[in-house]
Amino acid sequence: MTQDQEKTVLDLVTNPPLGSDLAKAKEFGIDLTLFIATLRRTPTERARSLSEGARIFQVEKQNPTQVRNEARRNDPNSL
Numbered sequence: 030m031t032q033d034q035e036k037t038v039l040d041l042v043t044n045p046p047l048g049s050d051l052a053k054a055k056e057f058g059i060d061l062t063l064f065i066a067t068l069r070r071t072p073t074e075r076a077r078s079l080s081e082g083a084r085i086f087q088v089e090k091q092n093p094t095q096v097r098n099e100a101r102r103n104d105p106n107s108l
Contacts, residue, residue: 030068030069035065035068035069038064038065038068039062039065042055042061042062042064042065043061043062045061
C-alpha cells in the first residue's frame with residue numbers, strides 16, 4: 030500500500046461517511062484501524078496469519094485447556 034493509499038484509508042476509517050457500513054461498524058465499537066494493519070501486510074503474511082488462526086481454533090477444539098494455558102502464558106490478561 031502506498032503512503033497516499035494509506036492516508037486515504039486512514040481518513041476513511043477515522044471519519045467514515047455518515048450512514049455507511051463503516052460508520053455503523055465504528056459506532057458499534059469496531060476498531061477500524063485494524064484494517065490498515067491488515068492491508069500493510071503482504072498477501073503471504075495475511076495467509077500465514079489466517080493459517081495460524083485456523084490452527085489455534087483446531088487445537089482449541091481438540092484441547093481447550095492447552096490453548097487457554099498458552100494464551101495466559103503469553104498474556105496473563107487474556108481469556
